[in-house]
Each structure stands twice: as structure tokens, then as C-alpha cells.
Amino acid sequence: MRLALTDDQTLLAKTAAAFALERSPLSRLRALRAPSDPLGYSKPLWSQMAALGWTGIPFAEDHGGAGLGLAEVVIVTEALGRCLAPEPFLSSVMLAGRAIARAGSDAQRAAHLAPVIAGEKILALALDERGTRYDRRRIATRAEKTAGGGLRITGEKSQVIDGFGADAFVVATRTAGNPGDAGGVTLALVAAGAPGLSVVRQHRVDGRNAALVQLAGVEVSASDVLGRIDQGGDVLDDVVDAATVALAGEMVGGMVEALDRTLVYLRERVQFGVSIGTFQALKHRAARVFVEVELARSAVLAAARAIDEASDHRRALVSAAKARASDAYVHAANEAIQMHGGIGMTDEHDIGLFLKRARVAEMTFGDAAFHRDRFATACGF
Amino acid sequence: MFKLYGTELNQRRQELMLAIRGPQALGWEGEGFSPDELQQTRDWLRSRGNTIEGGTSEIQLNVLAKQVLGLPD
Numbered sequence: 001m002r003l004a005l006t007d008d009q010t011l012l013a014k015t016a017a018a019f020a021l022e023r024s025p026l027s028r029l030r031a032l033r034a035p036s037d038p039l040g041y042s043k044p045l046w047s048q049m050a051a052l053g054w055t056g057i058p059f060a061e062d063h064g065g066a067g068l069g070l071a072e073v074v075i076v077t078e079a080l081g082r083c084l085a086p087e088p089f090l091s092s093v094m095l096a097g098r099a100i101a102r103a104g105s106d107a108q109r110a111a112h113l114a115p116v117i118a119g120e121k122i123l124a125l126a127l128d129e130r131g132t133r134y135d136r137r138r139i140a141t142r143a144e145k146t147a148g149g150g151l152r153i154t155g156e157k158s159q160v161i162d163g164f165g166a167d168a169f170v171v172a173t174r175t176a177g178n179p180g181d182a183g184g185v186t187l188a189l190v191a192a193g194a195p196g197l198s199v200v201r202q203h204r205v206d207g208r209n210a211a212l213v214q215l216a217g218v219e220v221s222a223s224d225v226l227g228r229i230d231q232g233g234d235v236l237d238d239v240v241d242a243a244t245v246a247l248a249g250e251m252v253g254g255m256v257e258a259l260d261r262t263l264v265y266l267r268e269r270v271q272f273g274v275s276i277g278t279f280q281a282l283k284h285r286a287a288r289v290f291v292e293v294e295l296a297r298s299a300v301l302a303a304a305r306a307i308d309e310a311s312d313h314r315r316a317l318v319s320a321a322k323a324r325a326s327d328a329y330v331h332a333a334n335e336a337i338q339m340h341g342g343i344g345m346t347d348e349h350d351i352g353l354f355l356k357r358a359r360v361a362e363m364t365f366g367d368a369a370f371h372r373d374r375f376a377t378a379c380g381f
Numbered sequence: 382m383f384k385l386y387g388t389e390l391n392q393r394r395q396e397l398m399l400a401i402r403g404p405q406a407l408g409w410e411g412e413g414f415s416p417d418e419l420q421q422t423r424d425w426l427r428s429r430g431n432t433i434e435g436g437t438s439e440i441q442l443n444v445l446a447k448q449v450l451g452l453p454d
Contacts, residue, residue, distance in 0.1 A: 023408055029395060070410070093402075128404065130405065130413070133403050133404070134403070139407070152395075158404075158413050159404055159407070159413070200412045200413075201412075202408070202411060202412055202413045202414075203410045203411045204407045204409055205407055205408070205409050205422050205426070206407075213410050214412040281439060281442075282439075334429065336431050337433075338429075338432060338433065338437070338438075340430045341432065341433055342430075342433055342439060343395070344433075345430040345433060345434075355426075355429070356426075357401070359407065359425075360407050363399075363403060363404045363406075363407060367400065367403070369400065
């Protein structure tokens with residue numbers, strides 16, 4: 001497998017890195033995470049990202065996209081991860097957008113995917129519940145069929161990424177079977193103002209947008225059912241796997257930046273009359289973080305290529321990438337704090353922001369232990 | 382030795398608690414998290430300081446190496 005970037009990918013990486021550095025300094029985050037700004041991201045900046053073509057990357061050209069793949073997606077998410085940009089790429093593009101692209105009708109794509117790619121509407125995937133942990137088979141939200149082929153949905157979705165302020169939701173609901181069954185899940189489009197829908201902002205340790213979404217008998221018509229009844233699980237498997245790789249790419253960006261900032265500090269900080277970077281104990285620790293970062297980056301690239309090439313090994317490689325990225329990001333962030341010493345523990349210092357994001361990213365779509373288990377299962381154990 | 386081991390033990394304990402609770406240990410305030418879960422997040426963050434405050438683990442290791450094991454500077 002070729003792990004070097006093509007010329008086009010190198011150009012995209014340069015553009016993305018320059019844009020992120022210039023338009024999204026970490027100081028921006030501090031304003032966005034203030035309680036006065038419940039959205040937690042910038043709509044104007046999101047429009048600019050859409051104008052650059054980033055929101056169309058993973059969509060086919062006849063769906064209005066750029067016809068590129070995960071290899072290009074992870075280039076963009078790595079740039080976003082370096083500056084901890086909280087814009088809704090994962091939620092609106094990789095989760096809800098790709099679910100519509102994969103399962104939606106022409107009419108649904110025209111109505112919902114086009115504005116997502118244009119950056120005009122934000123969509124969110126209402127997937128996880130308090131009881132699902134990382135296992136989508138445990139979905140307990142239920143829908144009964146209504147006359148006319150629609151659904152009446154009742155349940156609660158927790159930590160819906162970018163759910164607060166979203167224009168519409170793709171809701172994963174059980175239409176058959178019981179929590180724990182692999183099948184019987186259906187996807188449905190629900191508009192933000194639908195009667196019976198309540199969306200409350202949740203505050204997590206990384207400060208980003210998340211929402212508690214309650215559905216009390218929310219009715220959707222047959223035209224808002226996404227894909228086939230009871231067959232939503234297959235769509236979710238593919239969509240969440242691709243989003244997991246996109247997130248792992250973001251995590252690589254975060255760990256690279258945490259390491260770079262730590263290296264700057266190790267050179268600058270003087271103790272006992274010398275730069276602390278001269279201490280062998282710290283050199284070795286920094287070198288070990290570097291090795292973990294490079295392994296994670298390679299695992300992410302391999303997973304991205306495997307999905308793009310529809311390889312039989314893609315499930316295992318996605319799990320390898322997420323397990324590596326989860327362990328490496330938390331390790332890099334913990335080491336960054338420890339090597340910064342007391343100053344790293346204060347909320348005023350930026351290095352702590354990486355630890356907080358690392359923890360949320362680690363537990364999104366499954367932590368390292370979950371993915372090591374899934375890797376083993378995919379390999380026949 | 383107690384400072385070195387005790388603080389690292391507490392960090393491992395907090396990491397284990399996070400792994401057990403999963404995403405419910407990510408809350409900072411407000412809806413969707415129990416008071417215990419919100420306290421867990423704070424306890425974990427606080428534990429990262431344990432190996433820094435009052436003499437870092439690196440300083441404790443230096444003391445052990447020099448004064449207990451008698452290794453040279």
C-alpha cells in the first residue's frame with residue numbers, strides 16, 4: 001500500500017494547514033466555548049470551509065460533491081485537529097451527510113444533502129443513547145408505523161454531536177426487535193422544529209456542541225424515512241466507520257500539535273541553568289510520543305485507503321486506526337501536561353485543551369479497548 | 382516513594398473509572414449527566430496535577446536515584 005501523498009493531496013494539505021493556522025487560532029476556541037455562545041462553532045467560518053470545497057470531499061460528483069475519498073478527508077480533519085477547530089465537519093458531513101448520500105432518495109439528497117455541501121444547513125446524526133455506550137445494537141429509541149407509511153418516534157438521544165442548533169436530524173430508531181438485536185433499526189429525517197422534539201445543549205469537557213435530543217412521539221412521513229425500513233444498521237456501519245477514520249485523522253492533528261507545543265516548551269524552559277530539553281529522561285519521553293504519533297498516522301492512512309478501495313480488511317483497519325489514535329492522543333496529551341509541569345494544569349494555558357479534546361475523541365465511536373476487541377473479532381478471534 | 386506511587390496510582394484509578402463509565406464520564410455541567418458523573422470528570426482532571434504538584438514524579442525519581450540508590454549526579 002502506498003502511503004505517500006499525491007501532488008493534489010499535498011496541495012490540499014498545504015491549503016488546509018494554512019487556512020486552519022490563519023483563521024482558527026486557539027484563542028478563537030476560548031470565545032466559542034463561553035456559555036454566551038451555545039453554538040460552540042462559527043457559522044461564518046463553516047461557510048468559508050464549504051467555499052473551499054471541504055464539505056463536498058467525500059461525496060460523488062453526481063451528488064454535488066468532489067468525488068474524492070477518505071484519504072482526502074483525513075488531510076482536512078488533521079488540519080482541523082491541529083487547531084482544535086470545532087466546526088461541524090464530523091456531524092454534518094461525515095455522519096448525517098453521508099447517511100443521506102448513501103441511503104437517501106434523489107429527492108432527499110436534493111432537499112438535504114445539497115444544503116449540507118453548500119454549508120447552508122447543519123445536520124446531525126442522533127445515534128447514541130445513554131445506554132448504548134459504543135454498541136449501536138443497543139438502540140432503544142422506538143418507532144411505530146403510522147398510516148401512510150410514516151413513523152412515530154419515541155426515545156432519547158444523548159451527546160448528539162453538534163445537535164444544538166442543527167437544522168435537521170437523521171435519527172436512528174428501532175422499528176423491529178429489541179435492544180441488543182443487530183437488525184431492526186431504521187433511519188429517519190426529523191426537522192429541528194418538529195412537534196414532540198426537544199433539543200437541549202449538553203456541556204462536555206471539551207466545550208464543543210453536543211445535545212440531548214428527546215423525541216416524544218415525533219411523527220415523520222413516509223418521504224422522510226431514509227433508506228429501507230429495518231435496514232438502517234448496514235448504513236450506520238459504513239457511515240460510522242468512515243466517520244471514525246475522519247475523527248482519527250483529527251486526533252492525529254491534535255497529538256502532533258500537542259507534541260510540537262511540548263517540544264517548543266522543552267527548548268524554552270530553563271531549570272538548573274539549562275533548557276529542560278537537555279534532560280535525557282524528557283528527551284526519551286518526547287521521542288516515545290513521536291513514535292506513537294507516527295504509528296497512529298500510518299494506521300489512519302491505511303484505514304482511509306482501505307475504505308476508499310473497499311478492501312475486505314477495512315473493518316479491522318478502521319479499528320486499528322481508532323485504537324491507536326485513542327491511545328496515542330491521550331498519551332501525547334498526558335505527557336504534554338506532565339512535561340509542561342504546573343503551568344500545563346491551568347485552564348489559562350492552551351495545552352490542557354488538547355487533553356480535554358483527546359478524552360472526548362477517545363470515547364467517540366468507541367474507545368481503544370472497544371476497537372481492539374472489534375479488531376480481534378474482524379480477524380476471526 | 383509514597384508521593385511517587387500514590388499519585389500515579391490515583392491517576393490509574395481515575396483512568397479506570399473513565400474507561401468504565403465511558404461517554405457518561407465526559408460531562409462538564411448541565412443536562413444528561415448525573416452529579417456523580419460530573420464529579421468524575423473533575424476528579425480525573427484534578428488527578429493529572431498529582432504527579433506535578435509538591436514535587437513532580439521526575440524530582441521524586443531523582444531523589445530516589447541519588448539519595449536512596451546512591452547513584453552519581
